[in-house]
Amino acid sequence: MFVSRSMTIKVVTIQPDATVLEAQELMAKHQIRHLPVIDGKDRLIGVVTDRDVRSVLPYDCYKNPDCAKEHEKVAGLKIKDIMVVEPLTISPSDTIQDALLLIQEKRVGAFPVVDDKGKLKGIISVRDLLRAFTNVLGIGEPGTLLCILVEEKIGQMKKIVDAITEEGISFGSILVARYWEEDKRAVFPYLLTQNISRVKKKLQKMGYTLLEPMDWYLDQLPKHE
Amino acid sequence: MTMKKTGFLFDQRYLLHDTGPYHPEVPERLQAIYQGIEDGGLIPKLRMIGAARADLKWVETVHSVDYIRRFEEVCFSGQRTMDSPDNRMCTETFETALLAVGGVLKTIDLVMQNEIDNAFCAVRPPGHHAEVSEAMGFCYFNNIAIAARYLQQQWNIPKIGIIDFDVHHGNGTQHIFEKDPSVFYYSIHQHPSFAYPGTGREFEKGSVDGYGFTKNTPVLPGQGDEDYRHYVNRDLIPAFDHFKPDMILVSTGFDGHRDDDMSDVKLSTRAFSWIMETIFQMAEDHSKGKLISILEGGYSLKRLPELARNHVQILLNEQVHP
CATH class of the missing domain: 3.30.70.260 (ACT domain)
Incomplete structure (x- = not known):
């Protein structure tokens, strides 16, 4: 029943100096909505969501990543400029019930899972919880x-x-x-x-x-x- | 109306598969079916077909050799269930299952040799839940799946359309053909959130090359005649018009009847006739009238006689009186 058993371990992450366009590409490629931002020592320093990215990209650019003119405007924009610092996190030793209640209360789609040294261990999303409860239902x-x-x-x-x-x-x-x-x-x-x-x-x-x-x-x- | 030459596969040996007490899939089901057809005065009009033992090579077109061997061993070792307590068996079960498959294959030969136009195969044990390597839901060998492979490999029939109107989803048949675009599997059944086996959701449409060649219509508890009419017109008929099967096989289950306590679907006896008349017409349109119906479920001993009689009358192209 622990988060460590249900979380996704192979996390797609991004560095603070990466660009917003890189984040957009990464999320599209892996069909995910949350990118934990880590430093060189795997420590979590922030989170970027697809919503954060969408809000800084001009609409045309979001729809069409190839549009050169708009690219220039945002090319200089870095992850560290738009990320949520000190995001809500959960511990691997918390339970999936904790995660379920917390996701409901905080109205977020996923939590980075961080150990007591601040290192990123995984990510737990609504999708992971649904899988766990599909199993519980036995269907x-x-x-x-x-x-x-x-x-x-x-x-x-x-x-x-x-x-x-x-x-x-x-x-x-x-x-x-x-x-x-x-x-x-x-x-x-x-x-x-x-x-x-x-x-x-x-x-x-x-x-x-x-x-x-x-x-x-x-x-x-x-x-x- | 031109009368059809209709075959009726029935054999006393299909009664030998004994499921013990408190089990709905009993030999009396077949006796009720035979009685209904006999009382309807239909026996003299039918080409009677007896069981035949299937060559294992045909069973192996669907089931793994390991599974067939295991089924034989479990059966002869005197064990009373296999893979799930649902699958009650006796020492005759393996042989009976082989006789069911063989009887269906013999029926196919008669249809393909134009001895008969269509047929009703009253066999036990049923088959549509049986997976490649697992017995499930009272089923051991997937009769209809083996029939489809036999038609393709022995008789070079390219495209097979399977219609399954048993009230439970035919998980075995779906899984066996889900990647195969040469066999279209259509099933209408009680919604899997409310009924065994829990598969057959609308979004299950086949996979890889077979994507789009599986179609499921889940029916909610309490739904009945008008709903089936709507769904069959909306889902089945256009799908088969598009697929254009060379041969139609039917998994016939009478357990959606309102008096059958295995489901919450509320079909009338008349609705079963309408479904079968519709399928009969589809065979006229697509497969020169060639059509083989194979028994799956149906547990109301009170209703089976009339349902079977009407079913066979429709195959004979006789008017069914409500």
């Missing part, structure tokens, strides 16, 4: 998702897990989401099977409500009056 493996509505009280999950396990079915994942009714939870077991009709009937017989698939949501939505 890389064949299976079937159910949604069971349960009352929020101790021991519910055990009953559900036991009932499904008795059928010889393995779990790809199991998620619990808040439901709009306060004392209810929506449980989403991802079952690694095609053979679901029997277990569905069994859960219903035990008194559980299986939510209709078109009523599922993982996000907590307000109740519509």
Whole structure:
């Protein structure tokens, strides 16, 4: 669950004396939006984003990197002139939950990952987090998702897990989401099977409500009056 | 309407693959299918075809030699499942799977020799989930994929169009042909976020040379007749008009029926007839009426008789009464 395990290690970086046009080229070539700026000793000294670059390049030049006249104007512009100094960073020993909450709070697309000596170790982006959570959902493996509505009280999950396990079915994942009714939870077991009709009937017989698939949501939505 | 010469592949030996208790893919499915066709008075009109054991060289056009050997060993060693607890088996399973493939290949020969125009292959075990080296979703050998390769290699048919209307996505068939522009795979199925096996999203369109030769239409839970009509007209018909298949193979699954509890799709019996009539017409347009339908899923023993009867009536070019 640590950032060090989910981050991108081969980071495309840039030096402070490089030009803005070089940064533009690098980002286009690697299809990335964030360039950590490092000194000669791999220490992070800033970050440049595609937005920073776009805001200093004239529009025509951004659309058409070959336009010579506009090039001259910005050719002298260096990364150190436009980079964000002291950018927000995250540590390799922080968790991906930390990264997720921080990305949401700070509204940025990526964090450079820096160790306690200030050295750049990697970069973690929204894309890396999505990959991690695709894995958590288990949807890389064949299976079937159910949604069971349960009352929020101790021991519910055990009953559900036991009932499904008795059928010889393995779990790809199991998620619990808040439901709009306060004392209810929506449980989403991802079952690694095609053979679901029997277990569905069994859960219903035990008194559980299986939510209709078109009523599922993982996000907590307000109740519509 | 000119009557068609229609073949019906059925064999008591297809009942020998025993999946044990509490499994939906049971021999009674085939009995229900046969019963429906017999009660409809259709048997005398059909060319009956019996099973035949497939030559392994044809199975190897799709599956790895290692996998075939492993399947045989697992089966004869008395193990009851393979690769996933879903794939329940008995000692007869390997032979039955070979008989299913062989029966389909024999049916192809009859079509290509103009003995028959089209056919319905009521085989077990089903095939469209089976991958090159993995059994999946009650499937061991990918019958329809082997059929496509056999048509190409034995009968020199260049372009094969596969239509899969089983309510589950045929991951195996898609993966086997995703890089191959000579086989177009079209599937309409319940949306993978709500149904097994979790593949068959709209953006899966094939890869490399085969990009654009795979097409998926995911259907949302609760959708039914009108939605299928819309999607088939929007996606399938133009795709095949463009691809112009020399031969059409169909993965027939009756599990999208509203009374089948394996899915949340709500098709009526009438809608299955409309789908098959549409495919029949596509075969008229593209492949001189040549068309082979191969059974995949469909688990409602109550509905299978009428669905199979209508299916065969359409192949015979008879009017189906709603």
